[in-house]
Amino acid sequence: MAPRPNWKGYLKLSLVTSPIALYPAITPSERLSFRQVNKATGNRLRHQLVDAVTGAPVQPEDKARGYEIGQSQFLVVQDEELETARQVARTLPFSAAPATSPAPREHEPPPQLAEPPRPAATVGRVPAAPPLQPPPPAPARVENTRTIEIERFVAREQIDPLYYDTPYYITPRDQVGQEAYAVIRDAMRKEGMVGMGRVTLAKRERPIIIEPMGDGLRGFTLRYAHEVRSEAEYFADIPKLELPEELLRLAEHIIKTKTGDFDPAWLEDRYGTALVSMLRDKKRAELPSKETPTKPPARNVISLMDALRRSVAAEVPKPEPRKAPAATRPAPPKRSPARRRTG
Numbered sequence: 037m038a039p040r041p042n043w044k045g046y047l048k049l050s051l052v053t054s055p056i057a058l059y060p061a062i063t064p065s066e067r068l069s070f071r072q073v074n075k076a077t078g079n080r081l082r083h084q085l086v087d088a089v090t091g092a093p094v095q096p097e098d099k100a101r102g103y104e105i106g107q108s109q110f111l112v113v114q115d116e117e118l119e120t121a122r123q124v125a126r127t128l129p130f131s132a133a134p135a136t137s138p139a140p141r142e143h144e145p146p147p148q149l150a151e152p153p154r155p156a157a158t159v160g161r162v163p164a165a166p167p168l169q170p171p172p173p174a175p176a177r178v179e180n181t182r183t184i185e186i187e188r189f190v191a192r193e194q195i196d197p198l199y200y201d202t203p204y205y206i207t208p209r210d211q212v213g214q215e216a217y218a219v220i221r222d223a224m225r226k227e228g229m230v231g232m233g234r235v236t237l238a239k240r241e242r243p244i245i246i247e248p249m250g251d252g253l254r255g256f257t258l259r260y261a262h263e264v265r266s267e268a269e270y271f272a273d274i275p276k277l278e279l280p281e282e283l284l285r286l287a288e289h290i291i292k293t294k295t296g297d298f299d300p301a302w303l304e305d306r307y308g309t310a311l312v313s314m315l316r317d318k319k320r321a322e323l324p325s326k327e328t329p330t331k332p333p334a335r336n337v338i339s340l341m342d343a344l345r346r347s348v349a350a351e352v353p354k355p356e357p358r359k360a361p362a363a364t365r366p367a368p369p370k371r372s373p374a375r376r377r378t379g
Contacts, residue, residue: 039063043237044209045182045248047220047253054208056184058235058255061203068311121348122239128352186231189224192247199258204252206246221248 041057048054072081085094089108101118102110208217224231230247235257243258 042204045184045233046216046236047206048183048185049220049223049231052216052219053183053222054213055210056206056213056217057209058204058206061205061254066308068308068315070285108191122241125241176319181236181241184233184235184246186233186246188219188232189227189229190245191228192230192245194229195245195258196264198264201242201257201259204255205249206255217253221251221253224248237334308340 041061042058043058045054045056047056073079074081085096085099086092087094101113103113104110206216220231224246225248230245232245233245234241235244235255236242237257243260244255245258246253246255248254
């Protein structure tokens with residue numbers, strides 16, 4: 037059963053638009069997870085929110101976000117403030133852009149400095165010009181968080197794998213948009229390029245690249261530039277060495293003998309496999325099996341016929357037992373056969 041899509045929206049290339057859905061290409065369901073339990077009782081533990089200063093329990097609805105500005109000092113940030121920051125972020129230019137006035141957006145005319153109306157001329161004097169007022173701010177452009185607009189194309193080899201974050205499968209959502217979907221896919225495959233855009237996932241805007249994959253499209257969200265550390269601080273102390281040619285030839289020979297094709301079988305989680313085997317053995321040893329119920333002792337096994345016979349016997353009233361003759365009581369003498377009386 038296919039998972040539910042993480043995102044539904046539209047893929048746009050200029051005037052070509054296709055409704056799409058993003059599905060996670062990886063799953064954590066196969067990972068082993070453990071619960072915290074009481075070692076003495078085996079019962080599961082429950083976490084409780086506690087005020088670090090007063091020690092009083094805190095209800096989940098009273099929990100908020102706080103930005104630490106000092107020791108035990110926090111700025112409480114509301115959800116509305118975060119949403120405002122997201123809206124502002126979508127209108128900001130990139131820091132790498134030249135420090136000039138931003139180019140007017142598409143279908144948005146540049147603001148014009150309209151000359152203020154002059155008052156009626158007064159005889160004998162020149163009217164004073166009113167002070168210049170700054171133009172009103174242009175209305176903020178409402179960003180569509182349900183559209184991935186491909187803004188540029190780059191060669192895939194130019195993107196360092198360090199920036200790759202999460203992979204997604206991108207599929208068309210209906211038959212009407214399949215033609216536009218195929219046009220975008222085949223054009224990128226023919227040019228050998230990947231598209232770059234932005235997508236909003238879990239209320240957070242992320243860069244994303246899109247590339248052809250078979251009959252579909254594959255996407256990778258990218259990490260922000262500040263999230264990737266520079267290698268200079270790690271490789272700066274590595275000395276430059278002049279290696280003997282013999283050592284290099286030996287290493288090259290070993291590489292050639294071990295060269296092969298990539299096989300996903302090498303990506304097996306051997307620790308997980310061993311852990312599953314250990315848990316199964318532990319379960320069989322410590323817990324009774326539900327598939328083979330324990331056989332009761334032979335003395336407790338009675339057939340249905342025996343049970344019915346006992347039930348019938350219990351319902352029939354038993355006759356009262358006759359009194360046994362006393363042991364000391366002499367037996368009565370035998371009488372002679374009685375004579376038949378005659379008329």
